[in-house]
Amino acid sequence: MSADGLADNRAARDRTLARVRSALGKKLPDAQAKANAEANVTIHRHGPRPRMPANLRERFIERARDMSSTVESIAAISDVPRAIAHYLDTLAPEIGGQPRAGVCWPEFATLDWSAAGLSIVSRPTLGNDRLGITGCFCAIAETGTIVITSGAATPTATAILPDTHVAIVRAERIVSGMEEAFALIRAEQGATPRALNLISGPSRTGDIEQTIVLGAHGPFRVHLLVVG
Amino acid sequence: MQIASMHFKARAHANLNDEQLQTNLKKFQGKFVPARRNALVELDDVEATREAARQIRQRALDELDTWLELFEENATASGATVLWAETPGDINRLVLEIAARHRVKKIIKSKSMVSEESALDHAIEAAGLTVVETDLGEYILQINNYEPPSHIIGPALHKSKEEVATLFSNTHKTPWKDEIQALCLEARSVLRQHYLSADMGITGGNFFVAETGSVVVVTNEGNATLTTTLPKVHVAISGIEKIVPTLEDVATLMRLLPRSATGQSISNYVDVLTGPKGAGEFHGAEHMYFILVDAGRTAVLGSEVREALRCIRCGACMNHCPVYQNVGGHSYGWVYPGPIGSILTPMYVGLENALDLPQASTFCNQCGVVCPVKIPLPDLQRKLREEEFARHLRPWHERAALRVWAWFALRPRLYGLASKISVRLLRLLARPNGMISRLPFAAGWTDERDMPAPAGRTFRELYRERASVRQS
Ligand code: SF4
Numbered sequence: 001m002s003a004d005g006l007a008d009n010r011a012a013r014d015r016t017l018a019r020v021r022s023a024l025g026k027k028l029p030d031a032q033a034k035a036n037a038e039a040n041v042t043i044h045r046h047g048p049r050p051r052m053p054a055n056l057r058e059r060f061i062e063r064a065r066d067m068s069s070t071v072e073s074i075a076a077i078s079d080v081p082r083a084i085a086h087y088l089d090t091l092a093p094e095i096g097g098q099p100r101a102g103v104c105w106p107e108f109a110t111l112d113w114s115a116a117g118l119s120i121v122s123r124p125t126l127g128n129d130r131l132g133i134t135g136c137f138c139a140i141a142e143t144g145t146i147v148i149t150s151g152a153a154t155p156t157a158t159a160i161l162p163d164t165h166v167a168i169v170r171a172e173r174i175v176s177g178m179e180e181a182f183a184l185i186r187a188e189q190g191a192t193p194r195a196l197n198l199i200s201g202p203s204r205t206g207d208i209e210q211t212i213v214l215g216a217h218g219p220f221r222v223h224l225l226v227v228g
Numbered sequence: 229m230q231i232a233s234m235h236f237k238a239r240a241h242a243n244l245n246d247e248q249l250q251t252n253l254k255k256f257q258g259k260f261v262p263a264r265r266n267a268l269v270e271l272d273d274v275e276a277t278r279e280a281a282r283q284i285r286q287r288a289l290d291e292l293d294t295w296l297e298l299f300e301e302n303a304t305a306s307g308a309t310v311l312w313a314e315t316p317g318d319i320n321r322l323v324l325e326i327a328a329r330h331r332v333k334k335i336i337k338s339k340s341m342v343s344e345e346s347a348l349d350h351a352i353e354a355a356g357l358t359v360v361e362t363d364l365g366e367y368i369l370q371i372n373n374y375e376p377p378s379h380i381i382g383p384a385l386h387k388s389k390e391e392v393a394t395l396f397s398n399t400h401k402t403p404w405k406d407e408i409q410a411l412c413l414e415a416r417s418v419l420r421q422h423y424l425s426a427d428m429g430i431t432g433g434n435f436f437v438a439e440t441g442s443v444v445v446v447t448n449e450g451n452a453t454l455t456t457t458l459p460k461v462h463v464a465i466s467g468i469e470k471i472v473p474t475l476e477d478v479a480t481l482m483r484l485l486p487r488s489a490t491g492q493s494i495s496n497y498v499d500v501l502t503g504p505k506g507a508g509e510f511h512g513a514e515h516m517y518f519i520l521v522d523a524g525r526t527a528v529l530g531s532e533v534r535e536a537l538r539c540i541r542c543g544a545c546m547n548h549c550p551v552y553q554n555v556g557g558h559s560y561g562w563v564y565p566g567p568i569g570s571i572l573t574p575m576y577v578g579l580e581n582a583l584d585l586p587q588a589s590t591f592c593n594q595c596g597v598v599c600p601v602k603i604p605l606p607d608l609q610r611k612l613r614e615e616e617f618a619r620h621l622r623p624w625h626e627r628a629a630l631r632v633w634a635w636f637a638l639r640p641r642l643y644g645l646a647s648k649i650s651v652r653l654l655r656l657l658a659r660p661n662g663m664i665s666r667l668p669f670a671a672g673w674t675d676e677r678d679m680p681a682p683a684g685r686t687f688r689e690l691y692r693e694r695a696s697v698r699q700s
Contacts, residue, residue, distance in 0.1 A: 006322065009311045012311075012318065013312040017293050019526035020296065021293050022530065024290070024293065030293075037294045037298055038298065040473060045474075047280035047284070047477070047479070047483075050271050124511060144494075152510075156453075156512065157458065160450055160453050178475075179476050179479050192500070193502070194512050195499060197497065198498040200494045200497075203497070206448070207365035207383075207449075208384070208389050210255070210385065213408060213409050213412040215412070218454065
């Protein structure tokens, strides 16, 4: 560590842990308790879960709409550009002409955007893009949530800075609850990524007189394209 | 934050007579309670979920040192730096040292109640740096000369839209508008510039996850998501008690937190943040710090009110509290209002500095019934009342009155006679509507409330009658 005061924080740590132990009536660090804790966290025990219907896709769509996302089902990834173009057309009267330009994640770079009359570039957003197109790692049926995991190919701000966020959700990636999402991350990514952003609908605030307003800081609207 | 909890009575009195505040308080009362009820029924077994939540939080506290060590190991392994603040002053010092290390000039903050304990914003400004609160409610309070928050999840709910409108037009030099949507839009555009230009983001932490060394931050506005995505440094500040063992525990607690708070099935943004950004990642902080705060927590852990540390700050106890609903959050005079505040404030700032708070309860137990982690709030308030009595912190007339009562209570015959007589006397004081609006020697009590005159006979009379009916 460099020579600022942060370097001598060790003593504060030791004193705090000593106070915790004395409050708990312990004298020394408890090696057995530590071993138990380490074993305990590998079990991933679930708490009580609400019952989920067999059709997770339907449940996801219903809950996503409850959270003010709009949802559209499409057959294949190649339908994405046309679906987005159509979505922007329907928005136009509401927001006075949405530019048909935006940014997307690299996995969608090769879609035929220009055929749909869109100008979409594959790069992370820098803050002034009005449309952000992302995928998602998986989606959660229980709450209508999409799960974004950070990574080189998944720049997270693309989901939260633009006015409009369109997320592509592959139907087979819809899982029951948060527990399944965490298990999938462990299975497929190993280490926890820097950020898991669990997003359920557009940004909202109720801070003035508890009146709900969408688009507090992040997207005003979230449109989900469920594929397959 | 300045401690004004000694003046609970005076502030409550003033707030009860503040017409504007009373109108504003009335507006939000009706909403939280039914919203919570409707959201909870979605869980198939609410009580089992509450019990699981209680156990998760209690398990974390019972082995707090172990979980903290595990958290520290995992957070460090992910590349984050874990720092410890023993006092509120330490929080501010550490933040400023981190800022100096990374040559930070502008800091954006998403809501952190712990940083209110240390008045962090003032310390940052005193050091010549800029700090901007991004939670809309906190932002409103910041530009109103750091008005204290009145609620833990809706810090500015005591303000009307007209009050916000005036504040905005004065601060932003924009035309006055009182349409809520337009006000939010104005704040959005002001704050957007700050997000894009800040070098450090500070968040609180709803949970620290021992398993992964992560912090979980929950918002509806998405301000914490932006705060942890755009600036190059992220500092997460929260109390040491906020540890939970696993991500699955977070899943269970998240079934209750938003439902208990605002009646939502889920908050719009739940962010799990672990370490600095990885290779090739474009967005995200390059440096991540945790500040784990004691500032009185270990003292609570060793006390009779340790269960208060299970709190997940949902606000349900205050939303359901008849005292809070009437006097408003500012009366409590420090960071945490309502039933949980009436326990934490005396513990963190000293019982002698918050004498009235454990008394600010009717013991109706609405709070205990709604608390998602089953904190027996009235029991804990009673324990603090006992301590006040034992430490001779109650006024002499109250102690004397209790002595007199105890003397009678130990003499059942005399007690029966005395209560019979007082019941009859009380009835004489009643107005025609059956209410007593003034009591000799108890003006402090009847000033703000009417008391129904006792009807019928005393409990002892009725009980005796019941017993004789049984025997016959
Ligand atoms: S004490 Fe219970 S009800 Fe009150 S804020 Fe904490 S968790 Fe919520």
